[in-house]
Amino acid sequence: MxxxxxxxxxxxxxxxxxxxxxxxxxxxxxxxxxxNYDDAELEASGYHREMPRQFSTFSLLALSYAVICTWNGFASAIGNGIKQGSSSGSIFMLFPAALFIGIISLGMAELTSAFPVAGGQYYWAFILSPPKWGPFISYSTAVISVLGIWLGGASTCNSISGMVLSIVQFMNPDYIIDPWHKYLVYVAIMVLGATINIVGARKLPALTGFIFVFSMATLVVTTITMLLCSYPNYNSARWVFTDNTISSGWESHSLAWVLCFVNNLYGFLGTDAGVHMTEEIPNSTVTAPKVIVGILAIPSTRECANRTQIYPVIIGLATVFPFACTCMFVIKDIDEILNAPSGLPLIQLYYQATGSRVITVLLMVAFAICFFACVVAIITGSSRALWSAARDECFPRSDLWKQISPRFGMPLNAVIIQAAFSIVYGLVFVGSETAFELMVSASIIFLVGSYVIPQAILLFVDRDELLPERPFSLGRFGYAVNFISTIWTVLLVVACCLPTEYPITPYNMNYNRSVTISAQEEAKAVNNSWWSLIADDLQHCxxxxxxxxxxxxxxxxxxxxxxxxxxxxxxxxxxxxxxxxxxxxxxxxxx
Structure with a gap:
């Protein structure tokens, strides 16, 4: 050796x-x-516990929901949904989006129950792949997983910074939003999110629980306020559930609904958050799958938080559906929303519904706070993903990224490097907002791809031979779940590369394919020399x-x-x- x-x-x-x-x-x-069975299982997986198991089932559920934040994700992209599929497309394509992520999450839950380690996708890829290809597939999965989470975090920060300045412009129409203004707000949001993760590391379980309650309260108050202020001037149910007017220029309704599906999918991403926190929860082989899929029948007589946790995707669908319907019932002028003076369709929708600038601003501030919680949760999950991969020397200077701060009890350097990456990357939209959004939209492909790679491998191996005893098993449905997840992901990659408007111009062309390939090649070029150094060492794991x-x-x-x-x-x-x-x-x- x-x-x-x-x-x-x-x-x-x-x-x-x-x-x-x-x-x-x-x-x-x-x-x-x-x-302490959890530490024994972690030892058997090849690691030692380095962080306290401070999250309960509820706080982990709250963290996962903060990352997904479905109703916030839907609302932030509501303009695109209305443009591509009007009211009916925006509402009904929520169901296939939830089903898509739900089936993929079932496969992830089984793998989490089998191997409850913070590395998640890259770890599973290593032990399920043939010995010859295991290290490289694992390494590639780690790269796209971390890159996808980082780009998703940058996207959320960008959306919040746009909201903040849109609120200012809404109150002061003479104010003109400059790109550098937006960048400064973007940096402040990222720094604040990183600071909360560092200084408040030991308070994160309580914070995520509070944010969960606050988000639910904000949703209820917003929905009721819009309905009361718009009474009785609602759109007809016939229009809300059947109108399929396309404003994107495409004539094909099938294509328009596919684009709506991709748009709605943004609000369901992030179910892997619970995976990366498995080393910080008790009874992880049961608790993590329970949070991911909410299967109440997972056997557990060890100490565990309550058995009635609800699947985050189901929570997301249950909250976003009434919110989406409410938005469509209170819309007054679609053209005004799509061409909002502030550049933010949601703020114009709130104003049409309430007729009050003060109420609109209050609702938008509460919405921005909920969305900011998503930034905090993304940083939490991504720092654990990077830290776990660094334990296996997957990245340059892994000796820095795998360190746990004795003072804060969390991967301090991993949080700092993500914040630094996002701050530098944010300079892109100072020069071109379109270029920034194109790169960020590639995060969907990276994230879902990392979810599915281990499941695709399971299609070509003996599941019973490769997977150890586990509390949550898909049994005879395992191959079907893995197959559907893989096929749907391939189709999703194609859908993500479709142009969103017609006629196609250099400005509205979808460059996802080129951007995704370029990002992969750049990551490969940066890490190529590093891979040559660690490849043999990974063979020894x-x-x-x-x-x-x-x-x-x-x-x-x-x-x-x-x-x-x-x-x-x-x-x-x-x-x-x-x-x-x-x-x-x-x-x-x-x-």
């Missing part, structure tokens, strides 16, 4: 893997008299899948998982296939 290569649980001094006996399980320490099985056998013996008595766990651990599988991925001849 080469000097400097890392040993993981399950590897001997020479880098060879041995199958331990049941008595050789990782040590399980007691915390408040309860067995010993993932203790057998140890994971053994740890979970311990749960079964204690009766913690009711359905365990129906599984021959010990037989599985001692199977020749299991040994060969782990050996092929972890063992390496002495160099």
């Amino acid at each position: 080469k000097p400097g290569s890392r040993l993981r649980p399950g590897q001997g001094a020479e880098g060879r893997v041995t199958v331990p006996s049941a008595s050789a399980r990782p040590p399980i320490e007691d915390i408040d008299g309860q067995p 010993g993932i203790g899948v057998v140890l994971l099985d053994l740890v979970r056998v311990g749960f079964f013996e204690k009766g913690c998982l009711p359905w365990a008595k129906h599984r021959q766990s010990y037989a599985r651990v001692n199977e020749t296939k299991a040994f060969a599988r782990v050996y092929s991925r972890c063992a390496h001849p002495v160099a």
Whole structure:
């Protein structure tokens, strides 16, 4: 074994893997008299716990919802939805968007239950891929995952900065928004979000819970206010649910609804937030999937927050649907909204509904606060994703990004590098807002792509052989979920590259394909030399899948998982296939 290569649980001094006996399980320490199974599973996965498990099921749900913030995402892009598919397209394409992300999230939830580590997608890609391709696929997944989250965070900051200045212009029509004004607000928002993540790291669970309640209250107040102020001058239900007037220039209604689907998808992205926080929650093999998919039947007799958590995508759909319908009922003049003087359709919609500048400003301020919570949550999740990848030396100067601040108990440097990237990247829209938005829209492709890569790999392997015992399993539906997720993602990539307006001009042309490929090539060029240095080291990473099985056998013996008595766990651990599988991925001849 080469000097400097890392040993993981399950590897001997020479880098060879041995199958331990049941008595050789990782040590399980007691915390408040309860067995610390979470740390034992983390040890079996190849890592040591470095951050406190301070999030409960509710606070993790609140964090995930803050990232998704579906009704905020829909409202911020409502102008595009109305232009592409009018009222009916904007409303009804919410359902396929939710279904799309929901099915993908089912696959992620199963993988999270099997391997509850903060690395998520890149970690799964490594242990599921063939030994020859595992390191490169894992490394590529880590790059597009982190890049996608960073671009998504930049997009949200850009939207909020536009809202702030639009409010100012709404109150003072003589004010002219200059790009550098917007950039300064953009920087302030990013710095504030990073500061909250650093200074308030130990208060994040309470903060996310408060924001969840505040967001729900804002939604209810906004909806009721618009309905009361517009009474009785509502649009007809027939118009709201059947009008399909296209204002984008396209004549094909099918194409228009596809564009509406892509537009609405923006409000459902971010279900991987719970994945990256798995090392900061108790009972992670159960709690994380429960937050991601809300399956109440996931067996759990260990201490866990309540069993009635609701799936964030369902919360998103349940909140955005009535809000979307309300918006369409109170619209007075579509052309005025699409050509809003402030450049923000939502503020014009609020004004048409309420008829009061003061009420409009108050609603917009509350909306901006909810959207700012999304920035804070994105920074939280992305810093964990970068930190986890840095533990495996995936990026240049990983020695900096993998450090945990003893004072704040969080990856301080990972937060700082994301803020620095976003601040520098924000200079793009000072020169060209279109160029900035094109790069940011590529984040959808990057994020969804990282969600699906591990699931696509599962289509070509034996799921029962590769996945260890897990509380949440898709069972016989696993292949179907993974197949649908993969096919839909391929179609999504095509849809994201369609021009949004007609006739097509150099100004409105969709350059997503070129931008995505360029971003990938740039990332590859920057990291190419680094990959040559870490490729061999990644080959030495010993993932203790057998140890994971053994740890979970311990749960079964204690009766913690009711359905365990129906599984021959010990037989599985001692199977020749299991040994060969782990050996092929972890063992390496002495160099």
